[in-house]
Amino acid sequence: MLETLPLLDVTDFPSIERGTTETLQVNLGYRCNQTCLHCHVNAGPNRTEMMASELIDQVIEVLKQRDITTLDLTGGAPELHPEFRKLVTQARALGVKVIDRCNLTILFEPGQEGLAEFLADQGVDVVASLPCYSLENVDRQRGKGVFDKSIQGLQRLNSLGYGHADSALHLNLVYNPQGPSLPPDQQKLEADYKRELLAHFGIVFNELYALANMPIQRFGSTLLSKGQFEPYMDLLKANYQASNLPGVMCRSLISVDWQGKLYDCDFNQQLGLGMVTPGPNTLTTLLETDRAGDSIRVAEHCYGCTAGQGSSCGGAL
Numbered sequence: 001m002l003e004t005l006p007l008l009d010v011t012d013f014p015s016i017e018r019g020t021t022e023t024l025q026v027n028l029g030y031r032c033n034q035t036c037l038h039c040h041v042n043a044g045p046n047r048t049e050m051m052a053s054e055l056i057d058q059v060i061e062v063l064k065q066r067d068i069t070t071l072d073l074t075g076g077a078p079e080l081h082p083e084f085r086k087l088v089t090q091a092r093a094l095g096v097k098v099i100d101r102c103n104l105t106i107l108f109e110p111g112q113e114g115l116a117e118f119l120a121d122q123g124v125d126v127v128a129s130l131p132c133y134s135l136e137n138v139d140r141q142r143g144k145g146v147f148d149k150s151i152q153g154l155q156r157l158n159s160l161g162y163g164h165a166d167s168a169l170h171l172n173l174v175y176n177p178q179g180p181s182l183p184p185d186q187q188k189l190e191a192d193y194k195r196e197l198l199a200h201f202g203i204v205f206n207e208l209y210a211l212a213n214m215p216i217q218r219f220g221s222t223l224l225s226k227g228q229f230e231p232y233m234d235l236l237k238a239n240y241q242a243s244n245l246p247g248v249m250c251r252s253l254i255s256v257d258w259q260g261k262l263y264d265c266d267f268n269q270q271l272g273l274g275m276v277t278p279g280p281n282t283l284t285t286l287l288e289t290d291r292a293g294d295s296i297r298v299a300e301h302c303y304g305c306t307a308g309q310g311s312s313c314g315g316a317l
């Protein structure tokens with residue numbers, strides 16, 4: 001894979017500082033039942049990296065200590081962590097909103113029986129990637145048979161009350177463009193998704209998050225190999241919107257890797273770009289001190305968060 005980090009580190013992106021941390025986004029490990037071509041952490045069934053039990057306990061302590069309002073769980077497939085259900089139950093008991101970044105096919109994996117019911121019982125928000133509403137595009141990106149299973153997963157969640165307008169069970173979908181272009185208008189695309197998924201599969205959902213691709217990891221490597229890296233960066237920069245700067249997710253979110261190390265966001269975690277603040281920057285330090293007011297480690301890929309309608313883990317800004 002071609003590395004884009006050397007091309008991203010020197011930047012003219014504006015300096016920004018952290019505000020109060022509202023969301024702790026935790027990567028529970030790289031094990032996954034899928035092996036998607038574009039996977040940013042190269043997850044798969046044979047990966048063994050997994051957050052240790054003591055760190056899971058620390059996550060709960062940090063939620064309490066820092067009055068975090070949202071726990072956002074990622075992976076791999078976060079549900080494959082043996083302590084996933086314990087962590088969710090404890091966080092919900094504290095009144096913390098929990099988001100499960102779910103690949104949908106995990107709902108049908110052996111050993112995951114009752115997962116959909118568990119998520120519904122606990123009132124967990126489900127965020128699922130569905131890069132297109134057509135079988136061909138999804139199977140090309142995520143593997144053969146993934147589209148059909150994803151559709152079944154969405155239907156299963158709908159049957160439990162997820163995604164209905166009057167329900168407290170939220171089901172949100174994520175879209176990324178297939179190539180080096182900015183995502184289309186989120187509202188219009190959401191209307192298209194809602195119309196098509198309802199008409200063909202009887203599926204309902206709450207919101208669609210249309211996110212720009214970051215020029216890092218596999219996508220960045222593909223851009224480099226096709227000579228599209230510079231034009232894509234030019235596109236992101238030409239569409240810079242200063243009005244998106246206050247809403248970038250790193251101002252209110254801390255990203256934690258499976259070893260308990262802190263980052264300003266998941267993209268920085270993927271690049272191995274640690275926080276600017278000197279020190280170990282681990283869950284342990286977060287127990288002692290908040291990071292409000294600290295400078296954020298920016299680089300060229302940050303233009304991916306501020307281009308056009310803006311991008312964050314909750315969609316357009």
Ligand code: SF4
Binds near residue numbers: 036038
């Ligand atoms: S489902 Fe997600 S974590 Fe799993 S391989 Fe695909 S992109 Fe990676």
Ligand code: SF4
Binds near residue numbers: 250251299301303305
């Ligand atoms: S890439 Fe990360 S650090 Fe940069 S603006 Fe986006 S969220 Fe913030």
